[in-house]
Amino acid sequence: MQLRGRWLYTGPMSISTKALQKTGPNEPFQIATIERRDPRADDVVIDIMAAGICHSDIHTIRNEWGQAHFPLTVGHEIAGVVSAVGENVTKWQVGDRVGVGCLVNSCQECEECRAGFENNCLNGAVGTYNSTDIDGTITQGGYAQKIVVNENFVCRIPDSLDFDEAAPLLCAGITTYSPLATWKVSPGQKVAVLGLGGLGHMGVQIAVARGAEVTVLSRSLKKAAVAQSLGATRTLATTEEGFFENHRGEFDFILNTISADIDLSGYLRLLKPRGVMAVVGLPPEAQALKFNALINGRKVLTGSNIGGIAETQEMLDFCAEHGFGARIEKIGVDEVDAAYDRVVAGDVQFRFVIDTSTFPAE
Ligand code: NAP
Ligand code: ZN
DSSP states (O other): OOOEEEEOSOOOOOOOEEEBSSSSSSSSEEEEEEEEEETTTEEEEEEEEEEEEHOOOOHHTTTSSSSSOBOOOOOEEEEEEEEETTTTOOOOOTTTTTEESSSSEEOOHHHHHHHOGGGGTTTTOOOOOSBOOTSSSOOOOOOOOOOEEEEOOOOOOOSSSSSSHHHHGGGGHHHHHHHHHHOOOTTTTEEEEEEOHHHHHHHHHHHHHOEEEEEEEESTTTTHHHHHHHHHHHHEETSSSSSSHTTTEEEEEEEEESSSSHHHHHHHHEEEEEEEEEEEOOOEEEEEEEHHHHHHOOOEEOOSSOOOOOHHHHHHHHHHHHHOOOOOEEEOOOGGHHHHHHHHOOOOSSSSEEEESSSOOH
């Protein structure tokens, strides 16, 4: 069904959309027509213009984090335009430029939700994909042309950001903004961003905008010039001889965005006394930690999981105000399998974004 404008809620109706779907972890993506859940009176329908590829999509759909529910469509970096609103919707109008991130619902009543931490909902937030929706179906993500979302889980994309550079902010942007804001990273501080991928390149730009002196810690110096263009003062190759000894005790704050196994204890030793490492990277394997790396110098090891909806809006406005978005490579719907391999190889600067207008008309 093609809903347009403001609809009166008269009971179940379904919305079909073209989407990229996998039927198993090792199968290629295929174009399918899927049904969105029935829109309710407090939902909006969004025509998706751009969908970012996050490494979490890859971990999920390749079953690296456990069993995904197939057939599955992933994607939680969504930018588009509101095409229809339910009769009770008050925040949005048809034509609004909007984004949706990793959450499409939560109980909206618990202590965490009321405090703006829908990401920590005590009754279980509904993830944008591979999660049980309010009607019991499995949520399907943003590699598609349309999505139905509760109006409270939608953010406004500032006019100065185009859809392609805005889409990745809905996950990579908020995931790095939130710990940098929570730990009040500020001028004069020495910050290291560990891993210069999708999350890392947002972390650099946001930490620089907060006034910190930023060093990129990357596996090689291949990305040094582009790191500088993002505002980093230097790049260090973590594979250089004597790296952990040479840079011991240098940093006030490390933002760890690595998606694979690392020497966590070694990196903690790069912190100054009382320094903080915020982990956002989520490698599938458990990571070993030597407690003396934490205890000596009273270091803080903390984690962070995306952010709440109000904070996501704050982040979008912050990026627009400081004049940056994500740096992206735009691809068509038939290029996603190849793009996944390039993400895993660290070969993208810095986010692939799917142009949803490349879905075939029929
Ligand atoms: P990405 O674009 O692939 O970037 C990850 C970076 O990690 C790479 O660019 C690379 O940096 C480094 N890296 C990769 N493999 C490595 C290895 N074997 N050894 C050392 N470094 C390696 O991924 P992303 O989308 O930014 O996501 C990063 C991680 O964050 C993923 O695990 C993802 O699931 C997770 N994540 C978490 C949240 C959250 O809420 N906490 C949200 C989104 C994503 P260099 O090339 O510079 O070395
Ligand atoms: Zn993500």
